[in-house]
Amino acid sequence: MTKWPLIIGAGFAAVVVIGTAAQIRSGTTCPILCMFKEKSAGQMTENTKNENEELKKKLTPLQYRVTQLKETETPFTGKYYKFNGKGEYVCPVCGNVLFTSDAKFDSGCGWPSFSSPADINSVREQTDTSRSMIRTEVICGKCGAHLGHVFDDGPQPTGLRYCINSAALDFAGQDPNAK
Ligand SMILES: [Zn+2]
Numbered sequence: 001m002t003k004w005p006l007i008i009g010a011g012f013a014a015v016v017v018i019g020t021a022a023q024i025r026s027g028t029t030c031p032i033l034c035m036f037k038e039k040s041a042g043q044m045t046e047n048t049k050n051e052n053e054e055l056k057k058k059l060t061p062l063q064y065r066v067t068q069l070k071e072t073e074t075p076f077t078g079k080y081y082k083f084n085g086k087g088e089y090v091c092p093v094c095g096n097v098l099f100t101s102d103a104k105f106d107s108g109c110g111w112p113s114f115s116s117p118a119d120i121n122s123v124r125e126q127t128d129t130s131r132s133m134i135r136t137e138v139i140c141g142k143c144g145a146h147l148g149h150v151f152d153d154g155p156q157p158t159g160l161r162y163c164i165n166s167a168a169l170d171f172a173g174q175d176p177n178a179k
Contacts, residue, residue: 055093063092066167067145070130070137075110078166082106087173088118089164096142098122099162101173107154107161112169114162115154117141123162125150138162 056064065071080089089099089112099114099122107113117123121141128137128149138147147168154161 062167070146080112080166085175089169091140092170093145094143
């Protein structure tokens with residue numbers, strides 16, 4: 001029984017020695033932590049790869065390109081552009097409620113437009129400097145899927161126009177065209 005502290009002490013010393021050796025080889029200052037970090041980074045890459053494969057199966061090719069690769073669907077072609085169903089629009093990736101039909105309006109821009117998100121946490125906004133423009137990108141508040149952009153030329157009281165790709169929306173409500 002009295003040998004246990006010695007064995008534990010020796011084990012700890014071995015870890016420190018191995019860690020220090022790794023530190024010397026790699027020139028880092030956090031030997032043991034970095035070994036763990038490298039492992040988890042490799043694990044994350046593998047997980048991301050699997051998640052991407054799952055998403056490709058779950059989404060249509062257009063939904064994948066819009067939500068994951070930030071592409072924009074051709075204007076006036078999306079299935080919700082001229083759509084007047086009453087209900088909620090959810091994220092096709094994670095099911096998060098993004099917008100409601102109450103806030104939908106016809107902006108004439110070629111994409112479904114909303115004056116406000118369903119909830120304060122439904123979407124998040126971030127600066128987008130692609131295509132030599134400074135725009136405000138709108139992403140899903142839960143999974144970060146690309147949805148579209150928001151502009152300040154919308155109707156009152158918000159004055160906002162959330163210009164959203166149909167491919168980044170799934171309608172969950174009463175479809176007037178349903179048979
Ligand atoms: Zn989402």
